[in-house]
Amino acid sequence: MSNIPAELKYVESHEWLRLESDGTVTVGITHHAQELLGDIVFVEFPKVGTDLAANEQAGVVESVKAASDVYAPIAGKVVAVNDGLEAAPDLANTDSYGEGWFFRLAPANAADLDGLMDAEQYAKEIA
Numbered sequence: 001m002s003n004i005p006a007e008l009k010y011v012e013s014h015e016w017l018r019l020e021s022d023g024t025v026t027v028g029i030t031h032h033a034q035e036l037l038g039d040i041v042f043v044e045f046p047k048v049g050t051d052l053a054a055n056e057q058a059g060v061v062e063s064v065k066a067a068s069d070v071y072a073p074i075a076g077k078v079v080a081v082n083d084g085l086e087a088a089p090d091l092a093n094t095d096s097y098g099e100g101w102f103f104r105l106a107p108a109n110a111a112d113l114d115g116l117m118d119a120e121q122y123a124k125e126i127a
Helices: 031-037 083-087 110-115 119-126
Strands: 015-019 025-029 040-044 057-063 067-071 076-081 103-107
Touching (some): 015 110, 103 110
Antiparallel strands (some): 015 025
């Protein structure tokens, strides 16, 4: 069974979201997604300042097996990207819910988080 932290929100495209104390939302790919991808060798991020719609392609993650799109789980403006992940893409494998985050959004509407899956729902989704 994949590691699925209870405090995060999830979407069907295998991104996770964490609401930060400053109101921004950190986004990454789930442990399950990185297991499916295998060893991650490259990531591409959206540009800081970009406005993204919910479910819009926000980046790309490439592994030794495949390339996969990363999507914005909710609408918002990109306020940060994880430069550390760009330098060491394998962090998405080794610490997918920590140092392996992809980008941060200032949500267009914080209430959008309420409609997303919790850990239990996501576990059922990937079972």
